[in-house]
Structure formats: C-alpha cells, structure tokens
Amino acid sequence: MKELDESQLKEIIAVLMKVGIDEINEETSMDTLESWDSLAHMNLVLTLESEYGVSFPDDDAVNMTSYELIKIVLGELLGGVD
Numbered sequence: 001m002k003e004l005d006e007s008q009l010k011e012i013i014a015v016l017m018k019v020g021i022d023e024i025n026e027e028t029s030m031d032t033l034e035s036w037d038s039l040a041h042m043n044l045v046l047t048l049e050s051e052y053g054v055s056f057p058d059d060d061a062v063n064m065t066s067y068e069l070i071k072i073v074l075g076e077l078l079g080g081v082d
Contacts, residue, residue, distance in 0.1 A: 002052050004075050012051060013067060016044050029066035041065070048074060 010024040017024075017035045030036045036044075045061045048054070048070070054077040056064070064070045 002078065004052075004071070004078050006071065008051075009048075009071065009074070010067070012047060013044065013070070016040060016047060024067055026068050029068075031065075036065075044070075052078065054078065 010021050013024050013028070014021040017033050017040055019033060019035065023033070030041065041064075045056060045064065049056060052074060054074070056073065056077070060073045064073055
C-alpha cells in the first residue's frame with residue numbers, strides 16, 4: 001500500500017475535476033467545484049482505490065465530498081496517516 005502523498009492526491013483530484021492543481025486546497029469540495037458532480041465523484045473514488053490499493057466502505061465513498069474528508073478517510077485506510 002502507498003503512503004498518502006498530498007501533492008499526488010491534489011493532482012489526482014485536479015485532473016479528474018479538470019481544474020488547476022492550485023484550486024485544490026482544504027476548502028475544496030463538491031460545493032466549490034462545478035465539475036465535481038456525481039459521475040466525477042465516482043471516477044474519483046475508483047481512481048483513488050486503484051492508485052492507493054484501498055477499498056472505501058460504501059458510506060465513506062459517498063460521504064467523501066471534500067478534499068479534507070478524502071484526506072482523512074484515505075489516511076485512515078493507509079494506516080492512520082493524518
């Protein structure tokens with residue numbers, strides 16, 4: 001399993017949401033990015049699972065609607081990295 005690399009996580013989100021990496025920060029969420037719709041969210045969840053070798057519980061996958069929440073859940077799955 002990989003460790004959580006925040007710059008890589010930001011890059012993945014930026015590419016999938018079709019925005020600049022500088023737009024991804026602690027405030028980034030479905031509410032702040034117009035491109036972050038349900039299809040983009042599903043692609044993000046699948047990409048993160050593939051990239052990091054993890055499987056998100058369904059509840060977490062649905063509720064990871066911000067950069068901050070993704071970072072927390074992914075960190076926990078990767079071994080408690082905060």
